[in-house]
Amino acid sequence: MDQTAERLLGSANRLSRDPETEIDWDAPVGDGYGMSPEWSTLYGTPYWDELTEAQQRELTRHEAASVATTGIWFELILQQLILRDVYDKPARSAEFQWALTEIADECRHSIMFARATERLVEPAYRPPFVTRELGRMFKALASGESAYAAILVAEEVLDVMQRDWMRDRRVEPMVRTVNHIHVVEESRHMVFAREETRERLAGAGRARRWVSALVIAIAADMIVSSMVGRQVYVNLGLDADRAVREARRNEHHRSLLRTSCANLMDFLGSVGLLTPAAARVYRRTGLL
Amino acid sequence: MTFVISGECCSDASCVAVCPMNSIHPAPGEPGFGAGASLFIDPRTCIDCGACADICPVDAAQPADRAAPEDVERNAAYFAEREALEATDLDSWEPPAYQVWGRGPQRVLVVGAGPAGMYATRELLLRTTARITVVDRSEQLGGLVRFGVAPDHPCTKQIIGTFERIVRHPRVRWLPGTEAAALVQEYDAVIHAVGARRSRRLGIPGEEAACTAEDFVAWCNGRPGAALPVELVGPRAVVVGNGNVALDLARILLSDQLDTADVSQQVRRTLAASGIKQVVLLGRRGPGEAAYTESALQELLAIAGDRVELRYHARPTGWTPEGLTLDTGETIAAGNLFTAIGFEGQPVDGLPFDAARGIVPNVRGAVVDRPGHYVAGWIKRGARGGIGVNKACAQETVQTLVSASRGAASQGS
Ligand SMILES: Cc1cc2nc3c(=O)[nH]c(=O)nc-3n(C[C@H](O)[C@H](O)[C@H](O)COP(=O)(O)OP(=O)(O)OC[C@H]3O[C@@H](n4cnc5c(N)ncnc54)[C@H](O)[C@@H]3O)c2cc1C
Ligand code: SF4
Ligand code: SF4
Numbered sequence: 001m002d003q004t005a006e007r008l009l010g011s012a013n014r015l016s017r018d019p020e021t022e023i024d025w026d027a028p029v030g031d032g033y034g035m036s037p038e039w040s041t042l043y044g045t046p047y048w049d050e051l052t053e054a055q056q057r058e059l060t061r062h063e064a065a066s067v068a069t070t071g072i073w074f075e076l077i078l079q080q081l082i083l084r085d086v087y088d089k090p091a092r093s094a095e096f097q098w099a100l101t102e103i104a105d106e107c108r109h110s111i112m113f114a115r116a117t118e119r120l121v122e123p124a125y126r127p128p129f130v131t132r133e134l135g136r137m138f139k140a141l142a143s144g145e146s147a148y149a150a151i152l153v154a155e156e157v158l159d160v161m162q163r164d165w166m167r168d169r170r171v172e173p174m175v176r177t178v179n180h181i182h183v184v185e186e187s188r189h190m191v192f193a194r195e196e197t198r199e200r201l202a203g204a205g206r207a208r209r210w211v212s213a214l215v216i217a218i219a220a221d222m223i224v225s226s227m228v229g230r231q232v233y234v235n236l237g238l239d240a241d242r243a244v245r246e247a248r249r250n251e252h253h254r255s256l257l258r259t260s261c262a263n264l265m266d267f268l269g270s271v272g273l274l275t276p277a278a279a280r281v282y283r284r285t286g287l288l
Numbered sequence: 289m290t291f292v293i294s295g296e297c298c299s300d301a302s303c304v305a306v307c308p309m310n311s312i313h314p315a316p317g318e319p320g321f322g323a324g325a326s327l328f329i330d331p332r333t334c335i336d337c338g339a340c341a342d343i344c345p346v347d348a349a350q351p352a353d354r355a356a357p358e359d360v361e362r363n364a365a366y367f368a369e370r371e372a373l374e375a376t377d378l379d380s381w382e383p384p385a386y387q388v389w390g391r392g393p394q395r396v397l398v399v400g401a402g403p404a405g406m407y408a409t410r411e412l413l414l415r416t417t418a419r420i421t422v423v424d425r426s427e428q429l430g431g432l433v434r435f436g437v438a439p440d441h442p443c444t445k446q447i448i449g450t451f452e453r454i455v456r457h458p459r460v461r462w463l464p465g466t467e468a469a470a471l472v473q474e475y476d477a478v479i480h481a482v483g484a485r486r487s488r489r490l491g492i493p494g495e496e497a498a499c500t501a502e503d504f505v506a507w508c509n510g511r512p513g514a515a516l517p518v519e520l521v522g523p524r525a526v527v528v529g530n531g532n533v534a535l536d537l538a539r540i541l542l543s544d545q546l547d548t549a550d551v552s553q554q555v556r557r558t559l560a561a562s563g564i565k566q567v568v569l570l571g572r573r574g575p576g577e578a579a580y581t582e583s584a585l586q587e588l589l590a591i592a593g594d595r596v597e598l599r600y601h602a603r604p605t606g607w608t609p610e611g612l613t614l615d616t617g618e619t620i621a622a623g624n625l626f627t628a629i630g631f632e633g634q635p636v637d638g639l640p641f642d643a644a645r646g647i648v649p650n651v652r653g654a655v656v657d658r659p660g661h662y663v664a665g666w667i668k669r670g671a672r673g674g675i676g677v678n679k680a681c682a683q684e685t686v687q688t689l690v691s692a693s694r695g696a697a698s699q700g701s
Binding site for chain 1 (some may be wrong): 289306309335337338343351375376378382387388389413414415416417450456458
């Protein structure tokens with residue numbers, strides 16, 4: 001573990017990015033898409049085709065803001081999980097120092113997302129109340145592989161979307177830069193989360209694996225399903241009932257999610273966290 | 289320090305998709321992808337994050353301080369003449385390409401559980417809601433990865449673990465030991481991924497007494513029912529062929545370190561008892577045109593040293609127990625002749641066949657004039673390219689299959 005942590009620290013030395021100076025926060029924001037339109041929850045549905053191009057573009061900006069807000073929410077959880085995990089580890093160890101580096105990264109990312117959403121759209125988004133309360137419980141209780149694999153799930157889902165958006169010329173340049181900054185630093189975090197998950201699972205019995213697998217799957221379900229909520233459609237003046245209905249059945253979106261999470265599922269499978277019960281949850285969420 | 293990619297890379301490009309710095313090339317779609325066996329990491333832009341190593345199914349991506357110096361050099365050399373891509377200039381990246389959902393077929397049959405069949409199955413799982421039946425005439429999945437890839441390359445064989453997880457997916461039904469013929473009627477679409485296993489022939493007198501690469505690799509990988517068709521006679525053997533398979537063969541014949549490889553006692557004993565101490569590797573053309581990769585050659589030379597002789601511009605004309613005669617009249621005295629000059633496909637029941645190229649004629653994977661039938665892998669492209677190249681190949685086929693039932697794919701921007 002310390003070897004991985006040392007390498008990651010070295011990597012952070014090679015390239016850490018500072019959104020504070022890298023992004024000109026005073027520059028005017030254009031009217032580009034907030035995300036690749038293909039990633040919109042409505043893309044591919046009849047409703048999408050009824051929207052004007054301007055509405056579609058606006059929808060993607062709100063959705064991107066909502067997703068970023070979920071990112072912030074999860075990054076808060078994550079910071080606490082890591083802080084709790086390293087609480088009594090020796091401060092000189094690479095693992096400890098890397099953990100704090102990661103918290104610092106997350107902290108900067110949350111500020112960056114907050115500022116970006118503020119510039120992108122008017123209304124503020126927040127994950128639903130129940131999700132927030134469950135998250136509160138999770139960040140107080142989760143430990144070991146459940147904590148790290150849940151971190152991995154959240155980061156990976158976000159990461160794959162952002163990799164697409166940052167390369168997409170249609171997306172607003174500020175959003176693209178924000179996404180790349182996140183992608184670069186997140187790649188190290190995911191390496192760390194995988195390593196921790198593997199390590200915590202070594203020697204775990206079947207019962208514990210079963211429980212952890214299920215907890216992680218449920219956490220994944222909550223993260224994914226809270227990314228874009230009803231409020232987005234309401235704020236845009238859409239028929240929210242219809243939008244929610246069509247979004248939920250949107251096989252195009254489910255297929256994108258599945259594709260994006262293929263590496264993640266492969267990892268979970270390889271460490272024995274894709275138990276039948278967990279697989280059922282992932283299938284319902286649309287990740288498997 | 290950076291990361292580097294070793295010769296065990298099967299170029300499935302998993303790492304390309306996770307590298308945050310666009311440091312890994314040639315990426316699918318770039319010139320050179322699928323031509324060599326390996327991808328390379330640009331040391332000038334790699335930030336040492338380790339994401340590539342984490343995702344690599346065969347442990348080919350490694351930190352430079354743990355990799356062989358040749359690998360470090362090979363990676364750097366690949367980029368020597370190229371400009372470094374500035375990853376923060378996001379327009380230097382390929383824009384994303386999206387495949388738009390279409391209902392697609394609901395019941396798909398995949399014939400052959402080699403890399404092409406497995407990657408096609410994976411892609412179908414991701415892109416459709418179809419239920420997929422996978423059959424293979426063999427009892428085990430993996431195709432040539434299991435029964436072709438040299439046994440002293442255990443890392444490469446690790447990809448089988450990934451394949452095994454694919455067939456455990458709830459939407460997949462896996463029927464080992466099954467021939468496809470009887471099943472085809474029940475499906476909306478069939479993907480034939482049956483590979484190309486038959487060895488090409490030299491066409492010289494006496495060749496019947498030689499051992500083909502097909503037979504040799506099947507035997508040393510323990511394919512059920514496979515036997516070595518010849519008796520091994522030292523001290524010298526001739527291997528005709530200039531691809532990686534020929535190099536694999538020479539390496540195994542000369543290796544003293546098979547103990548650590550996953551080979552049966554019997555294979556090990558037969559090889560040790562053979563008395564083969566020397567291998568002549570014959571290429572029809574010059575070293576510049578040789579089909580092997582640099583890393584495979586380095587590996588062979590490291591193991592065999594001066595016990596292997598590389599000869600180019602040599603044309604065999606006949607094989608006798610005395611040895612191999614060349615068109616110059618010279619005879620290379622040897623006890624065994626191995627032929628490794630490539631593989632070709634065999635006709636598939638009910639499908640057209642292009643005998644000259646040894647493939648089923650197809651357009652981006654759709655079999656010509658047979659709606660509902662698709663091909664992927666070696667039977668589609670011919671016997672070229674490593675394991676991972678079949679991934680892009682299978683993706684193309686599935687894309688063709690899915691878009692047959694709806695509009696075209698959407699390009700990112
Ligand atoms: C000797 C050798 C060594 C190699 N080493 C490497 C290496 O080190 N690294 C690398 O990247 N690549 C290597 N390759 C290349 C790699 O193996 C191929 O790219 C790959 O296997 C081709 O995949 P495929 O799925 O098209 O065919 P195959 O792997 O041949 O799979 C075809 C499958 O179809 C099944 N099948 C055939 N007919 C039927 C039927 N009628 N019904 C049911 N099932 C059927 C077969 O049993 C088989 O399982 C090597 C190839 C060879 C020959
Ligand atoms: S095997 Fe695949 S993931 Fe590994 S280095 Fe090669 S291309 Fe990258
Ligand atoms: S270590 Fe990171 S930056 Fe370097 S090649 Fe691998 S994924 Fe890319």
